Amino acid sequence: MKILVPVKRVVDYNVKVRVKPDNSDVDLANVKMDMNPFCEIAVEEAVRLKEQGTATEIVVVSIGEAKAEEQIRKAMALGADRGILITTDEAPSSLGVAKLLKAIVDEEQPGLVLLGKQSIDSDNNQTGQMLAALTGMAQGTFASQLLIDGDKAQVTREIDGGLQTLSLNLPAIITTDLRLNEPRYAKLPDIMKAKRKPLDKKTAADYGVTLSNSVKVLSVEPPAERKGGITVGSVAELVDKLKNEAKVLS
Amino acid sequence: MSILIIAEHDNASLAPVTSHVVTAAAKIGGDIDVLVAGSGAQSVADEAAKLSGVNKVLFADDAAYSHQLAENLADLVAELGKSYSHILAPATTNGKNMMPRLAALLDVEQISDILSVESADTFKRPIYAGNAIATVQSSDSIKVITVRGTAFDACELNGSASVEAVTGGHDKGISAFVGEDLAKSDRPELTAARIVVSGGRGMQNGDNFKLLYTLADKLDAAVGASRAAVDAGFVPNDMQVGQTGKIVAPELYIAVGISGQIQHLAGMKDSKVIVAINKDEDAPIFQVADYGLVADLFDALPEFEKAL
Numbered sequence: 001m002k003i004l005v006p007v008k009r010v011v012d013y014n015v016k017v018r019v020k021p022d023n024s025d026v027d028l029a030n031v032k033m034d035m036n037p038f039c040e041i042a043v044e045e046a047v048r049l050k051e052q053g054t055a056t057e058i059v060v061v062s063i064g065e066a067k068a069e070e071q072i073r074k075a076m077a078l079g080a081d082r083g084i085l086i087t088t089d090e091a092p093s094s095l096g097v098a099k100l101l102k103a104i105v106d107e108e109q110p111g112l113v114l115l116g117k118q119s120i121d122s123d124n125n126q127t128g129q130m131l132a133a134l135t136g137m138a139q140g141t142f143a144s145q146l147l148i149d150g151d152k153a154q155v156t157r158e159i160d161g162g163l164q165t166l167s168l169n170l171p172a173i174i175t176t177d178l179r180l181n182e183p184r185y186a187k188l189p190d191i192m193k194a195k196r197k198p199l200d201k202k203t204a205a206d207y208g209v210t211l212s213n214s215v216k217v218l219s220v221e222p223p224a225e226r227k228g229g230i231t232v233g234s235v236a237e238l239v240d241k242l243k244n245e246a247k248v249l250s
Numbered sequence: 251m252s253i254l255i256i257a258e259h260d261n262a263s264l265a266p267v268t269s270h271v272v273t274a275a276a277k278i279g280g281d282i283d284v285l286v287a288g289s290g291a292q293s294v295a296d297e298a299a300k301l302s303g304v305n306k307v308l309f310a311d312d313a314a315y316s317h318q319l320a321e322n323l324a325d326l327v328a329e330l331g332k333s334y335s336h337i338l339a340p341a342t343t344n345g346k347n348m349m350p351r352l353a354a355l356l357d358v359e360q361i362s363d364i365l366s367v368e369s370a371d372t373f374k375r376p377i378y379a380g381n382a383i384a385t386v387q388s389s390d391s392i393k394v395i396t397v398r399g400t401a402f403d404a405c406e407l408n409g410s411a412s413v414e415a416v417t418g419g420h421d422k423g424i425s426a427f428v429g430e431d432l433a434k435s436d437r438p439e440l441t442a443a444r445i446v447v448s449g450g451r452g453m454q455n456g457d458n459f460k461l462l463y464t465l466a467d468k469l470d471a472a473v474g475a476s477r478a479a480v481d482a483g484f485v486p487n488d489m490q491v492g493q494t495g496k497i498v499a500p501e502l503y504i505a506v507g508i509s510g511q512i513q514h515l516a517g518m519k520d521s522k523v524i525v526a527i528n529k530d531e532d533a534p535i536f537q538v539a540d541y542g543l544v545a546d547l548f549d550a551l552p553e554f555e556k557a558l
Contacts, residue, residue, distance in 0.1 A: 011378070013513070016381060016512055017378045017381050017382060018381075019382050026377075026378060026381075026382050038494075093359055094350065094359060094360065095353065095354060095357075095358070095359050095360075098354055117494070118494065120378070120379060120493065121377065121378055122377055123362065123363070123376065123377055123378070123379065123493065124350075124360075124362045125346050125350070125362060126350035126353070126360050126362065127350075128350075129320065129347065129348075129349075129350035129351040129354070130350045130351065130353065130354035130360075131354075132320075132321075132351055132354075133324060133350075133351040133352075133353075133354035133355045134354050136424075137424070138321055138424040138425040139320055139321065139347070139351065139425075140425075141320075141343075141346070141347045142343060142346075142347070144487065154428065157343075158343070158487045158488070159343040159344075159430075159488070160342050160343045160344075160488060160496070161430075161432040161433060161488055162430065162431050162432040162433045162486060162487075162488045163430060163431040163432075163486075163487070163488075164317070164427075164429075164430040164431075165427075165428040165429045165430065165431075166319070166425055166426065166427060166428055167425070167426045167427075167428050168424065168425050168426075169423075169424045169425070172424075177487075177494075178477065178480075178481065178487075178494065179480070179481070179487060213359070214358065214359050214388060214389045214390045215359045215361060215386050215387070215388045215389075215390070216386065216387045216388075216389070217384050217385070217386055218372065218385040218386065218387050219384070219385045220377070220382050220383070220384050220385075221382065221383050221385070222381070222382060222383070223376070223380055223381065223382070223383050223519075226519065226524075226538050226540075227540075229524070229536070229538075229539045229540040229541055229542060230540070230541060230542070231536070231541075231542045231543070231544065232541050232542065232543050234543075235543065235545070235550050235553040235554050235557055236557060238525065238541055238543050238554070239554065239557040239558065241541055242502070242523070242525070242541070246502075246523045246540065246541075248445070248501050248502040248522070248523050249469070249502070249558070
């Protein structure tokens, strides 16, 4: 089975971003970038399926700026076999990405598409579900466990009340949650080897997809700051403050 | 303008978060209809009819909708939703699962997790784990939106909308429910509780969470956890508060043994009053806390409980 893994280049998860003074966007100049953590979990899951003999080939794709090649190479160092980089002039919308991925699915005919459930920059949590709609496939979102059994995928999902297990016809779209696996680190020889793995460089136009975004960002502001709090010296003082100052306990 | 709200429910009762979405819809303005799609969910439809400001309840009762499978539900809503200007659902795991699928079927973008309604086409939403708030404007003919329940008040429950059955029950046949493992608790639901007590890695193990349960029961509070505590296996995933877990905004949030990573803060910093108990005085949680107590939680928790 071929597995397609779309990955996104985003700000490193440890970075606390700041809003630009003109409120046009966040300031990402000289900020450390990395693969979106949920995408890393998707790559890891694909690699494990290949190690188990379920998957035969892992194709990783990234859409965005040319520098996203770094994230594709990282996925290759972790075990992906080849890559597709689609460069775009502007950051594409979720639906735009889903349309490009649909074109790639049509071309590659994967048995499974594994994606992160959300990117930690736009926090949208949309692309996998949109791709599922466009391809007419079943979707297993927020997966914490994935079992492939013949032409079905059994996926356990993290839902508000606990866990839910679904059986999906393959090919299917799976989006990863945090507990699906713990991604490995790339080894140096694998990082060197990844540099020689095949990478196709494309543009959106190559797939006949016109990117547009019907949702315009008017402004970006920092969130309301919390007023500085106080340190209390004892539990008794804490309870007193909660009862008599904050009045949240009676 | 006309708005369709997708009701959140478990076939037996309507989840309170739906009433918060009605308030968001009222801010957009226009006729508000609510879709209850479920199986044997008549009581939910009856409850939804009481939501104030709702014009009509559309009731799709079919086995295909019994577990809110996105494949079946999105097809139904795409069909029903064509005549509406806005389709809203709470940003619950059900809403997050189905709404983007619906949006793609309608060939529109989806706007996730709105915090406010600025106008009928302009909304605020958090990005970068809530470290920035974007104001976005949509030019789509149908606006598909998920709503952060804690950002809007609940609506009143003195309405008397009509309930209209809709047909079109169709099982797409590509996905099936196998089973579920739902947490059973007598405590209030995390996202709706007035007080939330949360534990982190500092709790050391799952057994020690009993200290939090005892305190929570005394306060009629819900119990949450940081990602670190969930990843370490202390407690199940449905207790996680944070960027990718549950978003809470109670009147009182008590963080115990939680360091305060930005991903956790994203899930709780809109709480009215925040208390942090941690023995590390440099823990970032103290920067957002209204009341910080530098203490060993194993001393502080029993003392706290006794003082109530």
